[in-house]
Amino acid sequence: MYTVKVAAANAPRRNIASVSEIRLEKVTKRFGAVRAVDAVSFGAQKGKFVVLLGPSGCGKSTLLRLIAGLEEVSEGRIFIEDRDVTNLDPTKRRISMVFQSYALFPHMTVEQNVAFGLKQMRVIKPEITRRVGEMLDMVKLGQFTKRKPHQLSGGQRQRVALARALVTKPKLLLLDEPLAALDKKLREHTQFELISLQETLGVTFIVVTHDQEEAMTLSTRIGVMNHGEIVQVGTPSEIYEYPNSRFVTEFIGSVNMFEGRLIEDEPAYVRIQCDEFEAPIFVDHGVSSAPGATVWAAIRPEKVHLGRDKPASPDNWAMGVVRDIAYMGDLSVYLLRLDSGKVVRVTQPNIFRHAEDRITWDERVYLSWHASSPVVVTK
Amino acid sequence: MGNARPPAQPRSDVARWLQRVIPKGKSLVTSVPYLWLLLFFLIPFVIVLKISFSDTQIAMPPYQPLFSWAADQVLQVKLHLSNFAFLVQDDLYWMSYLTSLKVAAISTLLCLLIGYPMAYAIARSRESTRNILLLLVILPFWTSFLLRVYAWIGLLKNNGFINNTLMALGIIDQPIQMMQTDFAVYLGIVYSYLPFMILPLYTTLVKLDLTLLEAAADLGSRPWEAFLKITLPLSVPGIIAGCMLVFIPAIGEFVIPSLLGDPGMLMIGKVLWTEFFNNRDWPVASAVAIALLLLLVIPIMIFQHFQESGGGAHR
Numbered sequence: 140m141y142t143v144k145v146a147a148a149n150a151p152r153r154n155i156a157s158v159s160e161i162r163l164e165k166v167t168k169r170f171g172a173v174r175a176v177d178a179v180s181f182g183a184q185k186g187k188f189v190v191l192l193g194p195s196g197c198g199k200s201t202l203l204r205l206i207a208g209l210e211e212v213s214e215g216r217i218f219i220e221d222r223d224v225t226n227l228d229p230t231k232r233r234i235s236m237v238f239q240s241y242a243l244f245p246h247m248t249v250e251q252n253v254a255f256g257l258k259q260m261r262v263i264k265p266e267i268t269r270r271v272g273e274m275l276d277m278v279k280l281g282q283f284t285k286r287k288p289h290q291l292s293g294g295q296r297q298r299v300a301l302a303r304a305l306v307t308k309p310k311l312l313l314l315d316e317p318l319a320a321l322d323k324k325l326r327e328h329t330q331f332e333l334i335s336l337q338e339t340l341g342v343t344f345i346v347v348t349h350d351q352e353e354a355m356t357l358s359t360r361i362g363v364m365n366h367g368e369i370v371q372v373g374t375p376s377e378i379y380e381y382p383n384s385r386f387v388t389e390f391i392g393s394v395n396m397f398e399g400r401l402i403e404d405e406p407a408y409v410r411i412q413c414d415e416f417e418a419p420i421f422v423d424h425g426v427s428s429a430p431g432a433t434v435w436a437a438i439r440p441e442k443v444h445l446g447r448d449k450p451a452s453p454d455n456w457a458m459g460v461v462r463d464i465a466y467m468g469d470l471s472v473y474l475l476r477l478d479s480g481k482v483v484r485v486t487q488p489n490i491f492r493h494a495e496d497r498i499t500w501d502e503r504v505y506l507s508w509h510a511s512s513p514v515v516v517t518k
Numbered sequence: 519m520g521n522a523r524p525p526a527q528p529r530s531d532v533a534r535w536l537q538r539v540i541p542k543g544k545s546l547v548t549s550v551p552y553l554w555l556l557l558f559f560l561i562p563f564v565i566v567l568k569i570s571f572s573d574t575q576i577a578m579p580p581y582q583p584l585f586s587w588a589a590d591q592v593l594q595v596k597l598h599l600s601n602f603a604f605l606v607q608d609d610l611y612w613m614s615y616l617t618s619l620k621v622a623a624i625s626t627l628l629c630l631l632i633g634y635p636m637a638y639a640i641a642r643s644r645e646s647t648r649n650i651l652l653l654l655v656i657l658p659f660w661t662s663f664l665l666r667v668y669a670w671i672g673l674l675k676n677n678g679f680i681n682n683t684l685m686a687l688g689i690i691d692q693p694i695q696m697m698q699t700d701f702a703v704y705l706g707i708v709y710s711y712l713p714f715m716i717l718p719l720y721t722t723l724v725k726l727d728l729t730l731l732e733a734a735a736d737l738g739s740r741p742w743e744a745f746l747k748i749t750l751p752l753s754v755p756g757i758i759a760g761c762m763l764v765f766i767p768a769i770g771e772f773v774i775p776s777l778l779g780d781p782g783m784l785m786i787g788k789v790l791w792t793e794f795f796n797n798r799d800w801p802v803a804s805a806v807a808i809a810l811l812l813l814l815v816i817p818i819m820i821f822q823h824f825q826e827s828g829g830g831a832h833r
Contacts, residue, residue: 238733244733244748246751
């Protein structure tokens with residue numbers, strides 16, 4: 140997670156974070172009886188890289204279109220730099236958008252596409268030429284100025300779309316699934332380019348994506364959306380390590396979810412008895428819930444240890460049979476079946492090149508984890 | 519014939535030759551339109567071209583043969599260029615060409631002005647209503663073209679539906695002369711050819727990616743500017759196709775001006791008819807037809823060339 144560190148470390152250095160660039164207050168969008176966006180309140184500070192993450196149909200694209208002014212808000216207010224723009228025309232919001240399809244004008248050259256926004260702003264010609272040239276150099280398209288969009292590759296088109304959106308110096312750049320149309324290798328490369336572009340320009344980026352890996356890599360802040368609501372906002376590591384609901388836990392990364400009852404509920408620790416295996420789950424932090432309540436303990440695959448010896452502790456272990464192993468190179472994914480029938484996913488890093496006594500198919504092994512590993516969610 | 523068998527071993531040279539000459543598969547399919555064009559366009563064209571170079575005679579057929587055997591096995595070819603010279607000398611032909619061009623151009627423009635908003639509205643309507651609207655556009659074709667033009671006579675004549683209604687309502691006390699005017703001709707042509715304008719326009723407009731307009735709005739365009747800078751340029755192929763489909767038949771239009779128009783209005787289609795059937799001057803009539811064809815084909819070819827070199831960007 141090298142990139143996250145870079146982005147996170149850079150954000151406060153700009154130190155204009157006190158200015159809230161955009162603020163949403165209980166923004167709701169109804170399509171007929173459906174609430175596509177439901178009372179979303181949310182803010183982003185200047186120069187941040189915010190990602191709205193959620194499954195398809197969760198309303199994240201609609202929210203982006205509301206901010207851009209392409210859809211009308213049913214209820215609530217939108218502020219940009221403390222100015223109410225809820226009913227402001229999209230042309231006056233100083234927001235640019237990069238569309239998922241890029242929406243490049245097919246009858247114009249790269250240069251004309253990029254110059255479009257400046258021409259609409261009635262910028263004088265030499266100024267347009269200069270800014271378009273600079274922008275195209277910045278996205279490394281300097282030699283493609285006379286090409287038409289259909290003569291460009293997917294990655295180049297995306298860069299034209301970026302240049303077109305950024306050349307007008309918007310306060311806010313909205314990107315709708317910016318990497319979805321690119322292949323995997325190019326996607327990874329472009330992620331880093333987006334980050335460096337954002338850092339150079341200092342413009343607030345709001346990206347919508349359904350790809351959690353992309354969200355983790357790009358953002359300084361993630362807003363996880365579900366059913367038209369923002370269910371959790373936080374840094375990538377907060378979202379991953381301290382999810383606040385089953386939805387967020389399962390949506391970000393893969394996880395093993397165990398349903399159980401609270402049998403001990405102390406401020407410093409809790410014990411959960413779960414139906415899937417005998418040993419209770421011991422968690423070394425408190426949970427705000429009543430004893431006896433149904434809770435879910437989520438354990439990430441990489442936080443489970445596999446071993447042939449029975450763990451000494453009475454808590455935090457289970458037994459399972461190895462059903463499947465997938466070798467991924469850097470790590471191996473084990474699928475183990477507990478006696479209850481539940482399948483648990485465990486990843487083990489492949490530290491040694493020739494491990495002779497590696498745990499293998501049909502072996503019966505112990506699964507164990509540290510008391511700090513389980514995340515307990517109550518909803 | 520030998521080629522009815524599977525192509526194992528053609529027995530004779532004839533069978534082998536047939537097998538090679540008769541097209542198969544894909545080339546068989548593509549040869550059909552070529553055959554059609556050859557039979558119903560190229561051959562008639564050559565015949566008309568031939569007649570245009572001959573001279574009239576009172577006989578059947580009413581023109582002299584182009585090739586004749588003179589004495590001692592000499593093939594004599596008589597090319598009478600007089601017909602074409604006649605076209606240039608006589609004002610009548612020039613005037614009727616120009617009238618036809620003018621009528622066709624104005625009708626095309628009117629069709630475009632009326633058809634574009636209609637096509638736009640259909641393309642932007644909901645998908646369920648779209649098909650109904652398209653059906654309504656095509657619906658007139660279920661009645662014969664000739665009958666529809668005659669129906670306009672019933673509407674436009676002095677004691678026709680429109681005049682009677684207006685008089686009954688007391689709006690006018692004298693019938694308005696609409697029949698046998700230029701107005702009636704334009705009305706007839708625009709009415710008849712409007713679907714040919716709407717359909718190609720609709721197909722280009724319905725394909726237009728609406729996010730392009732959103733992108734334009736996002737970059738600061740008002741709806742009107744976005745229309746001028748995005749929608750209009752991207753619908754140029756449809757505009758060209760629609761204009762061609764209206765302009766070309768309109769220029770040679772014969773039925774509408776002779777039924778609805780002023781008998782004194784000279785259009786090239788009418789002149790052609792008069793030369794052929796009233797004057798029985800087939801060579802001059804053929805020359806008129808050839809000249810008309812050249813007048814149409816050359817601009818179309820220039821257009822095609824322009825389209826291919828400049829229009830490659832439109833997907």
